[in-house]
Amino acid sequence: MSKAEKIEEILERYSYLDSKSLIPILQDIQSELGSLNEEAIVLVGQRLNLPTSKIYGLATFYNQFKFEPKGKNHICLCNGTSCRLKGAKWNMVYLEENLKLKNGQTTRNGQFSLEVVTCMGACDHGPVISINEEYYREVDPEKLKHIINDLTQE
Amino acid sequence: MNITIEVNNRTIQAHKGDTILEALNRNGIRVPTLCNMTNLTPSGACRLCVVEVEGRDTLVTSCSHIVENGMRVMTHSPRVVRARKTLVELLLANHPDDCLYCERNGFCELQDLAAELHIRERKVLRKSFTQKLDLSSPSIVRDPAKCILCGRCIRVCDEVQSVSTFEFVNRGCNMYVGTTMSRDLNFSSCIGCGQCVLVCPTGALHERQNFAEVMDALSNPDLIPVVQIAPSISVSVATEFGLKASKDVNKLLYNALRKIGFKYVFDTAVAADIAAVEMAAELIARKGNGNNLPMFSSCCPAWVKFVEQWYPDYIPALSAVKSPQQVMGSLIRNYFAAENEINLSKIFSVSVMPCLAKKFEAQREEMTTRGLSDVDTVLSTRELVRLIKLYGIDIQGIEPQHPDKPFNIRSSSGKLFGISGGSAEALARVVYHKLTSKELNDSKITEVKIISGVKAFSFNAAGQTFTFAVVNGLKNIHSILPVLMEGDVKLDYIEVMACPGGCVNGGGQPYVHEDKYVKLRTKAIIEIDEAEGIKCAARNPLVKAIYDDFLGETGGEKSKKFLYTRYSKREVLL
Incomplete structure (x- = not known):
């Protein structure tokens, strides 16, 4: 199924289409296609009768919407107060130095993507990261190196 | 209903529903703002219009706050001024x-x-x-x-x-x-x-400045710089030269342009007359066979692009006659050049327009003669003012002059193209004249009410009723299109100008911050129309001469070749 068909199918699910359903539609598209793209914005705009600039403005406003596709391993790195105090920054530095990965980016080979989040609700175990919904506690660069190595070898 | 509020320890009157800012402005108290615009939704983004209101802990933005009876406002207290200063420092x-x-x-x-x-x-x-x-x-x-x-x-x-x-x-x-x-x-x-x-x-x-190109052409001895000037310019620039706002400086501009170095100076209003005559022929033909009605105007390039992008289905309904700028451009290249035995590649054709979309229109590939753009470059009104000042021309001290032959006589309806409703009026006059050989005057026109935001009028000619509608500000087009699709109202012609008020308020006009100036410009054009003798383009002897001399008949082979164009669907990110 092509991307356009998939988007059409998602739009079909919303029997009552107006601008109120914009965010749920975008969420659905993102969860099924991995990210938003120009094609999605244009199709949604046509269907909801909204200018694409408004949809793009909204999608860039919220952190949850991405225009870069997620990597095979999507890393969520907590930078909330607690994790930050315990040294989450060094994990970020490690990723940037070793994988050339900054917040919101995906590595060229599509293996890893990074999203810095503000709290994952596990403050007493910080610094916390999650990779593809699997959680890792008390992560320091040494531990992160092993996790990444394991994932690359898989 | 009036409300009394106290501002800086003095009582002032305000209307119910006013924002504090509107009430202040009406009473001659100026509060700075960088984001507010009259008639549009306030956003309170710049926060420079903050004032102190008694009983409130924080400063309030006067642009988005509605007045309340007995409100006590301080507009320039030390706290307010300090806040504004800090805001600008942060900006x-x-x-x-x-x-x-x-x-x-x-x-x-x-x-x-x-x-x-x-x-x-x-x-x-x-x-x-x-x-x-x-x-x-x-x-x-x-x-x-x-x-x-x-x-x-x-x-x-x-x-x-x-x-x-x-x-x-x-x-x-x-x-x-x-x-x-x-x-x-x-x-x-x-x-x-x-x-x-x-x-x-x-x-x-x-x-986008096209200033440098014009300067180069003016100093190039191999080129013959030719300029045309749009109808709405002459009533819009007076304040820039320290003259009374609504003064018509048309004839002074011709002299100034010659002094700058343009060999020939023409008036685009003449091309507007020719366009009106062609459009009348087109409209009468369409009315005869019932196809592609209502006819949409195509004088405004911003509107044309709007149709190409959003309503490609309506492209056949657009008038196929070029805009006055391009009609003039085409006639300069094809008629004027031949008349004066000038090699057409030597002509550098400049047009001065109140519009930025005209810069785009001049570049369209449909608007060329033998690979040359009909209009080489377009200056905005603001650029013209700069040009005149740069060449040290004292507008107040020069003699009025006339435009050059063969485009030197215009009807007053050509001038009307500069305001919203003007091209509809001009077209109505020609249609009426064509069908009855008489002049259309105000008593024969009846106003029609269709929907709010859209003016409309109708008149009878030779047993047929013509209904024309006038739209300005493209938002209003969305209210008229559904009415058309339902077929409840029969319209023959819809004039659309993108800018509110028409070209007098165009994107290339001098910066003014009050509506007042736009109204004065409009008034000036209407006064010119009322004062002058030739009110109908079809009665302009020059138009007749150009047809006799060069174009043949209206809607004829030569007209089709030089004055008509086509439009096509445009793919952009909508």
Whole structure:
């Protein structure tokens, strides 16, 4: 199924289409296609009768919407107060130095993507990261190196 | 109903439902604002209009607060002035310090405000914003570094033009004004009307300058620079030269342009007359066979691009006659050049327009003669003013002159093309004259009410009823199209001008911050029309002479070749 068909199918699910359903539609598209793209914005705009600039403005406003596709391993790195105090920054530095990965980016080979989040609700175990919904506690660069190595070898 | 409020310990009257700002302005108290625009939704983004209201802990934005009876307001208390000063200092924190080299130097609201609040040093310094200059559009240049995020361009594009090219992208300190997918303007839905340029308080949006090309051509001995000047210019520039706002300086401009070095100076109103005659023939033919009615005007290039993008189904309904600028351009290349035995590649054809979309229109590939653009380059009214000042011409001290032959006599209806409703009026006069050989006067015209925001009138000629509608501000087109589709109202002609009020309020006109000036310009054009003798384009002896001499008959083979064009669907990111 092509991307356009998939988007059409998602739009079909919303029997009552107006601008109120914009965010749920975008969420659905993102969860099924991995990210938003120009094609999605244009199709949604046509269907909801909204200018694409408004949809793009909204999608860039919220952190949850991405225009870069997620990597095979999507890393969520907590930078909330607690994790930050315990040294989450060094994990970020490690990723940037070793994988050339900054917040919101995906590595060229599509293996890893990074999203810095503000709290994952596990403050007493910080610094916390999650990779593809699997959680890792008390992560320091040494531990992160092993996790990444394991994932690359898989 | 009137409300009494107390401002700076004096009582003033306000209307119920007024914002505090409106009440203050009506009573001659000026409060600075960088984001407010009359008649559009207040956004409270710049916060410079803050005032102190007794009983409230925080300062309130006067642009978005409605007056209440007995309110006590302080507009210039030390606390308020300090707050405003800090706000401007913060706006300047990442604003480039290149005022001397800025396009907007001297017309910048931020600059004025910084001077007014006596800001003499940079107190806050933030890393400047790195986003590239967007030079992609032939009409508008965007410099995001100078943007202060007031959102005026966004609101004008949404609420007046319904084009919605711009929107705030990202959030917080990363926010900027951008287009869909942060593309360049020429890939966006921008129609180039330039209303955003008129409202931008800084140099973040300005017109694409064609100044240098004109200067080069003027100093090139091999070229023959020829200029045409649009009908609405002469009533819009007087204040720029220290004259009374509504004064018509047409004849002075002809002299000034000759002094600058243009060999031939023409009046675009003559081309408007020819376009009106052609459009009348086209309309009568369409009315005869019932096809492609109502006919939409095609004088406004921003509107034409709007149709090509959003309503390609309506392209056949657009009048196929070129806009007056292009009619004149084509006649200069094809008729004037041959008459005067000039090699057409030697002519450098400049047009001075109140419009930024005309810069785009002149570049369209449909508008060429043997590979040469009919109009080489387009200057905006503002550029014309600069040109005149640069060449040191004292407008007040020169003699009035007339335009050159063969385009030197216009009817007053040609002048009407500069205001909203003018091209409809001009066309009505020709249609009536064509069918009855008599003049159409006001008593034969009846106003028709269709929907709000759209004026309409009808008249009878030779047993047929013609109904014309007038739309300005593209937002209003959305209210008329559904009515047309339902078929309840039969319309014959719809004149659409993108800018509210027509070309007198075009995107290339001098910056004015009050509606008053636009009204004065409109009034000046109406007065010219009332005072003059030849009111109908068909009665203009020059138009007849050009047809006898060169074009043959209206709608004939030569007219089709030189005066008609075609439009096609345009793919952009809508």
